[in-house]
Amino acid sequence: MSLRAPSALCLTVLLWLTALPSLAEVSGNLVIAGNGPETTTIEALARAFEKQNPRAYVDVLWDDHSKPVDMVKSGDAQLAVTGSEEQGLAAAQIAWDGIVILVHLSNFTKEVTKQQVADLFSGKVKEWSELGGPETKILLIDRPKNQNIRDAFEQQLDIVGKIPDSAKVIAKDDKVVKTVVGTLPPLSATAYISLGQGLSVVSGGVAVRLLAIDKVEPEIPTVSDGRYPLRRPVLLLSKKEPNPLIDAFIQFALSAPGQQIVGESYIPFRRK
Template sequence: MLATVVGCQPTPTAAPAETPTTSAPNPEPTSAGTGLSGQITEAGSTTVQPLAEKLAEAFSAQHPEVEITVQGGGSSVGVKSAAEGTVDVGAASREIKDSEMQEFPDLVVHTIARDGIAIVAHPDVAVDGLTKDEVKDIFAGEITNWSEVGGPDKPIVVVSREEGSGTRAAFEEMVMGKEGPPIVDTAILQPSNGAVRTTVATTPDSIGFLSFGYLDESVKALAIDGVEPTEANAASGDYPIVRPLNLLTKGEPSGVVKAWLDFILGDEGQQIVADEGYIPVK
């Protein structure tokens, strides 16, 4: 999905792109209206995308001559595009890998929020919670029937994100383990959090994982190790699956890009983060 925010106008959308193609310089502010004008391009994580769109809309409402284009593509796209300068800002919903920082030493990471990853099941699944080890075994294909975790005698349908997804990378690191087993190759792979939610909501006996920001009543969010997946539990550290949401720039930001990042990390931007169901960092 690509969204362009110009002033207070409605946000137009277009079909998702696998890789961003827009190339724009890091523009300097100019003297017009509020004193800021220019264009910002942002691409990457589909978890960060809807939050970035809200933040862009609020910023452009205050600075009508600033145009911000927000595009998806996945966290790996966000890292590469920011590092290569094909967009002004990249987005990644995971920790940046050591190998990426070595490959792209000019990359600067700006953590704007934290986000829980919820384990969700089809609403009719008669299981309300799992241990973290049970989740690992399900996604590894070691547990294949709901009866093995206190549910009915029904085969478990595993739904996962695709390779390159920041949500998947964070899930693999925190649940499967860095040296742990891979996600079972029979899993249904989906390209976004929204697609995972839709698939789990419409596929009986299924289980998946997605960002807290995508939780709604169409899926059942499961407690993990007895802890409900709530923003409060994630913020307190009680909920065990939490990751950072990062924006990325090639070098320290300047001009209108810096102004937007300052807005995001300021009081108003962090309130939007909270309002959208994520955990503020300030």
């Protein structure tokens, strides 16, 4: 008796049945902690992941003053959203983020060097005229010390611990933008912010501009290929131990649907 080759329908059913055990394993509770500008993206990923995996529950704990990495180490969270790796923890990159320099539209400073940005935010430069700008004093706007965008900004400019205490510390992006717009001469404010937020407010007609650095404009292509000198990875950090739920979430974030969500605010890590 000869055996016939299985039909396409049979193969489909067999593949579906084979996949059932792995789907059943993706269940349980997952806590993701963060404190930076990624909250909207992570919330969207979490809800889409839950929809795809009905037995999985994802809690997103977001606090401007929290320490996500410490929460993972202590077991209070399984994933931390950060911009830099941490010794002893596994790191998975899901996106790129540019760090852009924001000024008021009336500030005719249009470009700076990376070194000038370092001098600016370490307090060495006191007036915009030193950078070819207006005769106004500089008001620095900083971000909270525990936020990942601040860590990456300091490290890449080699100014860790050098941002002056006189800088105005603001956590929320919308308040940062309002402060830059609302600061009038004899002061002119400047701040650093995520690329997506910066491009959004500029395209929305808000009276701000983004400074070119080393003659490179802050744009998606220039950040993606590394020509723009200030960028940070968006990382998911976890303990180095097997966890099917963590693995499944990271795989989803790197899948086509996940990267589409990521691309709403950031530069997908896996671009076509």
